[in-house]
Amino acid sequence: MLENLSRIEVENPVDLIISQIRDLISSGKIKPGEKLPPERKLAEHFGVSRNQVREAINKLQIYGIVKVQPQSGTTVTGIGIVAIEGLITDILRIEKTDFKSLVDTRILLEKEAARLAAINRSNDDLIKMNIALNHYEGILLNDGFAIEEDLLFHLKISEASKNTVLRSLMMIITPDILKSFTNLKVCNENTNKKTIDEHRHILEMISEKNPDGAIEAMELHLKDVIEFSNK
Amino acid sequence: MLENLSRIEVENPVDLIISQIRDLISSGKIKPGEKLPPERKLAEHFGVSRNQVREAINKLQIYGIVKVQPQSGTTVTGIGIVAIEGLITDILRIEKTDFKSLVDTRILLEKEAARLAAINRSNDDLIKMNIALNHYEGILLNDGFAIEEDLLFHLKISEASKNTVLRSLMMIITPDILKSFTNLKVCNENTNKKTIDEHRHILEMISEKNPDGAIEAMELHLKDVIEFSNK
DNA sequence: ATGATATATTTGGTCAACCAATAATTGGGC
DNA sequence: GCCCAATTATTGGTTGACCAAATATATCAT
The missing domain is CATH 1.10.10.10 (Winged helix-like DNA-binding domain superfamily/Winged helix DNA-binding domain)
Known part of the structure; x- marks a missing residue:
């Protein structure tokens, strides 16, 4: 109390x-x-x-x-x-970073990461992303929330982009994203099935080496977050 | 020796x-x-x-x-x-960041910063950017190089973007950019006049609240750096 | 006077001992 | 037998002394 x-x-x-x-x-x-x-x-x-x-x-x-x-x-x-x-x-006073800045910047990085991943991903990257995704789904369907595992999948994408700086920056803001999401309770249980499909779609586009498709898929996936941050 | x-x-x-x-x-x-x-x-x-x-x-x-x-x-x-x-x-192993990743990511951030600055800049921001730009020109015409002051101007842009996270990330990679530029001797004295004009152009676009123009101007300005990193 | 060399000083790096606050244990009272 | 207070042990925080390397100074030979 x-x-x-x-x-x-x-x-x-x-x-x-x-x-x-x-x-x-x-x-x-x-x-x-x-x-x-x-x-x-x-x-x-x-x-x-x-x-x-x-x-x-x-x-x-x-x-x-x-x-x-x-x-x-x-x-x-x-x-x-x-x-x-x-x-x-x-x-x-790092906590004063406003949520919108964080989300906007995250989207900027994520889209570029998805684009580059679609271009540069190796087969090994595909395997790792798949593992991360399966792990995420497993936790999500059991516990109902798996923000960390979600972000972990996104980090794997940034790894596959082969841009080390982009990946570092993603890693730098990831803890803040996690913190904000937990505090603001952004995650929404009834959207679980949807997010899984979106993740699969992103991975599919990257697998097919389709940069524009990857960007689009990532944009779609982050749409909810964008809307949340704009209100 | x-x-x-x-x-x-x-x-x-x-x-x-x-x-x-x-x-x-x-x-x-x-x-x-x-x-x-x-x-x-x-x-x-x-x-x-x-x-x-x-x-x-x-x-x-x-x-x-x-x-x-x-x-x-x-x-x-x-x-x-x-x-x-x-x-x-x-x-x-932070020093292992490769030059191309650094430049690519910088451009991603810079373009977004210019775009947002063109939207969100206050009059006070304009003054600050102008001061930074004049200071840069002064040093450049005297000493022949002014990388730090150059980057300082760019940081002012990211400040004017009003996106605190974007600004922080810019600050994080700025030291590495400076280091790489110094090591690789990217700066080229005979391009001085050109870069000054480019800077003025960027500022003009931001001043006019023209986001697309600002992106374009920034792209043009960083074109040399892109080409250098691709070779 | 000048140059190199030897010495003394200053520098950040390291360490072991000590401090206060907390957590665990124990003892007593009910 | 159970609960609460006093005691003990453990924790991270702090301190001053010591170390080796780099620098500044002094000394002496040329």
């Missing part, structure tokens, strides 16, 4: 440090290409432990804002100035 | 630990929702320090594979099973 009360969200000290460093960069005190102050100085300046500074720098490194060179220093990447423009704040 | 010799790339121990944990999950020894063994046990089992395990878990957390609960334990999230399928291996 208590889990729906507003959760007291204590601001993570590491995120605060990230913000501080972000300010250092965006205010122009440190320009791209220049070195960040050493971890010890930063720790002293912010009045925190060095490990927390290290953790913050680690995150910044993962996002590509800075590059650490062992035994030398941490430099602000040239692209940092690009990412700083808004990426970090996005990461800190 | 030595800096171009093949650098001996020692596999990062933290990445190795990530692989190990990935295996623990994907092999089914730990299922979504279940707890990961405590950090101390993992450290002992892998024969490494606890800090390294913590760092690995940190990364997994950033990518949403696991969720750490202080003083309680680290649980594998539901989405893990999807992400585990390949996301981690992507993290480990």
